[in-house]
Ligand SMILES: Nc1nc2c(ncn2[C@@H]2O[C@H](COP(=O)(O)OP(=O)(O)OP(=O)(O)O)[C@@H](O)[C@H]2O)c(=O)[nH]1
């Protein structure tokens with residue numbers, strides 16, 4: 438089973454540990470998300486649960502001291518309660534000071550960063566609040582000069598998919614901030630803009646994902662910056678499923694692109710020779726496709742031809758299969774995973790239809806192929822829903838600006 442290392446880059450106090458515990462708790466059962474996370478062993482499950490149980494009573498974790506590694510298997514369950522493992526995620530937690538005050542000797546964290554398959558930049562919502570309100574010089578200075586530079590540096594250094602997660606959204610939500618205001622302010626920072634422009638050029642989406650590990654109405658900030666639980670409140674974590682759901686389609690899209698590139702030297706001759714297949718294709722494309730068969734086609738091609746070998750067998754996809762898949766995707770106007778994301782989110786009716794398809798896929802799970810198809814569709818649905826709920830979550834730099 439393929440394993441992906443996902444690294445959260447964030448300063449001390451940004452909310453890494455609380456996010457990890459709350460994400461695990463939210464994804465402990467499949468619920469509406471269409472997948473769940475299983476901890477590697479009972480001990481890790483207990484440790485994360487302990488952190489969360491303390492949050493509930495208003496006790497925050499102490500600052501992290503050591504680097505720790507957390508392995509999760511991403512699983513999917515069908516209506517008969519059969520479980521299908523899809524892939525593994527490895528998460529890391531560490532003391533944020535190790536990132537912002539990194540010296541040459543900190544090879545351990547550097548090695549982890551270099552080996553990460555995807556990076557989530559965790560931006561402290563409380564500092565963003567200060568930045569937008571222009572309210573606390575110390576916090577603004579820390580954010581701009583201490584916290585952000587190493588995140589930018591490592592994100593530019595690594596070619597992995599990236600996303601920005603804004604923590605403590607409960608605070609920003611109270612102030613009625615919108616993401617547009619925040620992304621405009623962030624784009625005023627030259628290094629930030631540079632990074633977004635370069636990722637936009639490659640066609641990789643860069644998102645701002647608002648999350649709150651405790652949800653609104655659970656705690657209020659105190660004058661010293663700490664959070665105090667509101668008596669009688671219960672946590673309602675918000676968007677815990679989103680960062681991971683946005684990162685996986687990006688990772689898979691990258692795998693697909695790498696495999697397609699690998700083949701640029703091979704001529705298209707083999708597909709022409711495969712005339713039986715061509716006839717079949719032509720037949721298929723004669724009718725105008727409605728939404729479900731189109732999604733079926735794209736997701737099935739991607740799953741069967743690319744992801745099954747990569748994810749389950751840890752091998753490279755067969756070359757003829759890639760050519761066939763490439764040809765089909767070309768004919769339906771480059772509908773890769775990115776294509777689905779671009780087109781669905783903009784249309785409310787399509788998103789509702791997509792949700793329906795996602796639910797049908799869960800009902801149809803019977804083996805690892807159908808499980809993988811369902812997982813991919815759930816991730817795509819969640820990332821599309823984010824685009825619809827927060828239209829400014831995707832940062833795109835207008836070239837004319
Ligand atoms: N309002 C609010 N506060 C939060 C949230 N998440 C974390 N906090 C606050 O931020 C503090 C720091 O969170 P941690 O998760 O410990 O931060 P960290 O990034 O792990 O910090 P280090 O371990 O020092 O690197 C917590 O003690 C809370 O006071 C959130 O979703 N909402």
Ligand SMILES: [Mg+2]
Pocket residue numbers: 453454455499500501530531532533
């Ligand atoms: Mg911590």
